[in-house]
Amino acid sequence: MKKRIILLISLLCFLITGCNEEKEKLVLATEASFAPFEYYQENNIVGVDIDIAREIAKELGMELEIKDVYFDSIINEVKTGKSDIGAAGISYTEERSREVNFTINYMDAKQVLVIRKNSNIKKIDDLFKKKIAVQLGTVADDYLTSNYPNIEIIREKKFLAAIEDLIDYKVDGVLMDEIPAKELLNDNLMILDEPLVVDHYGMVISKNNQELLDVCNKVITRLKEEGKIDEMLLSHMGITTKKDNKSLYDKFYDSIIYDSRYIFILEGLRNTLIIAIGAVILGVIIGTTMAIIRNVHDTKGKFKILNYLARTYITVIRGTPSILQLMIIYYVIFKTSNVSIILVGILSFGINSGAYVAEIVRGGINSVSEGQKEAGFALGLSYLQVMKHIVIPNALRNILPALGNEFITLVKETSVGAYIGIVELTKASDIIASRTYDYFFPLMIIALIYLCITLVLTKIFAKIEKRLNHVRN
Amino acid sequence: MLEIKNLKKNFGKKKVLKGINLTIEKGELVGIIGPSGCGKSTFLRSINYLEKPSFGHILLDGIEIRDNDKLRLMRRRIGMVFQQFNLFSNMNVLDNIIFAPVTLNIMSKESAIKKAREMLKKINLLDKEKFYPNELSGGQKQRVAIIRTLLMEPEIILFDEPTSALDPEMIGEVTNLMREIAKTKMTMIIVSHEMHFIKNFCTRVLFMDDGKIIEDGSSKEIFNHPKDERLKTFLSKIKNI
Ligand SMILES: Nc1ncnc2c1ncn2[C@@H]1O[C@H](COP(=O)(O)OP(=O)(O)OP(=O)(O)O)[C@@H](O)[C@H]1O
Numbered sequence: 001m002k003k004r005i006i007l008l009i010s011l012l013c014f015l016i017t018g019c020n021e022e023k024e025k026l027v028l029a030t031e032a033s034f035a036p037f038e039y040y041q042e043n044n045i046v047g048v049d050i051d052i053a054r055e056i057a058k059e060l061g062m063e064l065e066i067k068d069v070y071f072d073s074i075i076n077e078v079k080t081g082k083s084d085i086g087a088a089g090i091s092y093t094e095e096r097s098r099e100v101n102f103t104i105n106y107m108d109a110k111q112v113l114v115i116r117k118n119s120n121i122k123k124i125d126d127l128f129k130k131k132i133a134v135q136l137g138t139v140a141d142d143y144l145t146s147n148y149p150n151i152e153i154i155r156e157k158k159f160l161a162a163i164e165d166l167i168d169y170k171v172d173g174v175l176m177d178e179i180p181a182k183e184l185l186n187d188n189l190m191i192l193d194e195p196l197v198v199d200h201y202g203m204v205i206s207k208n209n210q211e212l213l214d215v216c217n218k219v220i221t222r223l224k225e226e227g228k229i230d231e232m233l234l235s236h237m238g239i240t241t242k243k244d245n246k247s248l249y250d251k252f253y254d255s256i257i258y259d260s261r262y263i264f265i266l267e268g269l270r271n272t273l274i275i276a277i278g279a280v281i282l283g284v285i286i287g288t289t290m291a292i293i294r295n296v297h298d299t300k301g302k303f304k305i306l307n308y309l310a311r312t313y314i315t316v317i318r319g320t321p322s323i324l325q326l327m328i329i330y331y332v333i334f335k336t337s338n339v340s341i342i343l344v345g346i347l348s349f350g351i352n353s354g355a356y357v358a359e360i361v362r363g364g365i366n367s368v369s370e371g372q373k374e375a376g377f378a379l380g381l382s383y384l385q386v387m388k389h390i391v392i393p394n395a396l397r398n399i400l401p402a403l404g405n406e407f408i409t410l411v412k413e414t415s416v417g418a419y420i421g422i423v424e425l426t427k428a429s430d431i432i433a434s435r436t437y438d439y440f441f442p443l444m445i446i447a448l449i450y451l452c453i454t455l456v457l458t459k460i461f462a463k464i465e466k467r468l469n470h471v472r473n
Numbered sequence: 474m475l476e477i478k479n480l481k482k483n484f485g486k487k488k489v490l491k492g493i494n495l496t497i498e499k500g501e502l503v504g505i506i507g508p509s510g511c512g513k514s515t516f517l518r519s520i521n522y523l524e525k526p527s528f529g530h531i532l533l534d535g536i537e538i539r540d541n542d543k544l545r546l547m548r549r550r551i552g553m554v555f556q557q558f559n560l561f562s563n564m565n566v567l568d569n570i571i572f573a574p575v576t577l578n579i580m581s582k583e584s585a586i587k588k589a590r591e592m593l594k595k596i597n598l599l600d601k602e603k604f605y606p607n608e609l610s611g612g613q614k615q616r617v618a619i620i621r622t623l624l625m626e627p628e629i630i631l632f633d634e635p636t637s638a639l640d641p642e643m644i645g646e647v648t649n650l651m652r653e654i655a656k657t658k659m660t661m662i663i664v665s666h667e668m669h670f671i672k673n674f675c676t677r678v679l680f681m682d683d684g685k686i687i688e689d690g691s692s693k694e695i696f697n698h699p700k701d702e703r704l705k706t707f708l709s710k711i712k713n714i
């Protein structure tokens with residue numbers, strides 16, 4: 001027992017601190033689906049922003065670590081000190097500059113309108129009363145919102161989804177940055193000649209880190225003078241695989257095999273499973289403890305304060321979305337500590353699941369007949385003995401179907417882990433789609449994997465249920 | 474010797490037991506009869522503190538049974554058999570029987586199994602020792618439940634309508650086992666609506682009504698020469714059925 005505890009603690013320490021570091025790390029937050037600024041190539045994140053960041057890291061004598069998070073999380077990452085630099089083709093805006101410091105601008109980016117070639121939009125004025133898609137929280141979003149009250153704006157989480165909308169005739173145009181827009185043009189899409197607005201990319205750094213800002217500015221100024229940034233841009237242009245008229249097999253090949261993209265799926269699967277299993281174990285431990293506290297309180301009148309805490313916990317957790325809990329745990333509770341995101345995922349989903357398990361177990365305990373408990377007491381057994389050997393095993397059998405459901409829900413719920421940068425299954429499909437500009441295969445494959453996990457879980461639970469019900473063959 | 478002194482029990486405002494005084498000597502076979510709802514079960518359950526008395530005292534050999542650290546030791550000395558058998562549904566027959574004595578370190582697992590098997594053999598259920606409760610008939614369940622109680626070697630066994638959940642053809646199995654137990658000079662207190670059984674089996678019968686003991690006498694006195702009007706009415710109703 002002792003050995004196991006020591007093992008567990010050292011495992012936890014390992015997870016929390018990560019591998020022991022040799023060189024100090026410069027952590028860069030980005031969303032790697034914005035070629036040519038940041039994108040995946042053979043499982044590495046590369047791009048113009050990354051090249052610049054490497055120069056900065058070199059200047060500082062540090063090692064660059066890249067974190068792939070959602071675009072709208074980047075400012076938060078930097079503000080909370082989880083990352084040192086944010087770079088994802090982030091345009092300078094007043095609002096953002098109130099939250100974080102911007103480096104000098106390293107690139108001017110035009111916001112252009114991508115339309116279908118057969119579109120009837122020929123000039124900006126035609127936009128009146130049209131539907132335009134943008135990526136949520138981008139400059140394009142701000143610009144349209146404040147300047148074109150008559151346009152219906154569709155805000156997508158990713159600009160690729162906005163492009164999908166355009167291809168599928170769900171919107172009439174997509175407003176986005178010119179350079180990535182050029183990367184995704186194909187036979188059916190074109191860019192409207194007139195740029196709407198020009199903005200300036202800068203990297204973002206915490207307001208508390210003036211030193212880093214100075215170094216970044218120095219490096220960027222040097223790179224600009226040497227013409228290096230244009231070189232970087234050239235080297236990253238035109239290397240994405242384009243959609244056009246590929247055969248089904250080619251699409252499959254591009255999605256899964258080309259560039260070893262299946263590795264994302266395997267990594268996603270691994271992380272999904274680690275988080276789900278960890279969270280299930282944690283959830284069952286928390287849930288059972290809460291349920292017992294509540295039961296002791298209800299039957300014996302003890303544990304008044306603990307019961308109050310347990311009830312509050314259950315109410316709060318069940319009353320708020322799990323994604324909020326995840327973000328709060330990551331960005332508020334673990335704000336300053338350098339804890340592994342996988343561990344944060346396990347903690348967050350485990351705490352979330354615990355509340356549901358608590359209510360399931362409580363129902364299960366109540367479902368065990370009074371008679372069996374009384375028979376136990378009448379034989380001179382203690383409350384704990386009756387609980388442990390009679391009530392809990394019987395309750396477990398009664399709640400197994402509900403518990404199975406909870407586990408299955410949990411596995412699927414882990415997909416929101418992407419919000420704090422966990423590469424789980426859903427994120428893996430996002431990454432692949434960001435390279436192929438085609439969501440179909442990655443999404444189908446991920447859906448199939450979820451389905452398989454669910455089927456296996458269902459099978460396992462049916463087996464256990466049969467066992468516990470003592471069904472003889 | 475079991476002494477019950479001025480036992481009262483209220484459920485909220487409802488007075489269910491209204492002052493019961495009684496002494497039961499070792500080896501007595503006491504039957505309790507009375508109309509439904511008069512408090513028979515409540516009385517029986519108060520004896521081993523499954524119901525907490527509102528007032529009064531219960532003493533076994535001079536030691537009071539109440540909610541203190543001795544309660545579990547006292548409960549071991551008083552067995553209880555329930556109408557609904559209440560076998561542990563997550564344990565097979567053998568485990569049901571040996572679980573409490575082994576867990577409470579009253580006997581070793583080996584000797585508990587040995588004893589349990591001897592008893593199962595006597596009631597012809599040895600081949601069912603690995604069966605789970607849901608695989609047994611009512612009569613089989615109740616006999617296993619009785620053996621579970623017996624293995625604790627209690628001084629008194631309380632029976633709350635041990636046969637009323639059984640099909641008629643199974644009642645005999647259970648009452649026969651109770652007769653076997655009576656031969657060991659066990660003190661038994663039985664609540665039952667099986668008047669024939671009570672009449673033939675018990676040495677002493679109590680008639681309860683409205684939370685009180687109305688008549689207390691030998692089986693003959695109660696059934697053949699009832700004094701109280703309520704007892705007479707009660708018995709005549711039963712005969713009419
Ligand atoms: N836990 C309880 N809470 C409230 N009232 C109760 C409770 N248990 C029993 N009673 C009431 O106490 C009275 C006596 O019940 P009890 O079960 O002791 O009757 P009984 O004589 O055993 O009846 P029966 O022959 O039908 O089993 C009944 O009116 C019943 O409704």
Ligand SMILES: [Mg+2]
Pocket residue numbers: 513514515634
């Ligand atoms: Mg009763």
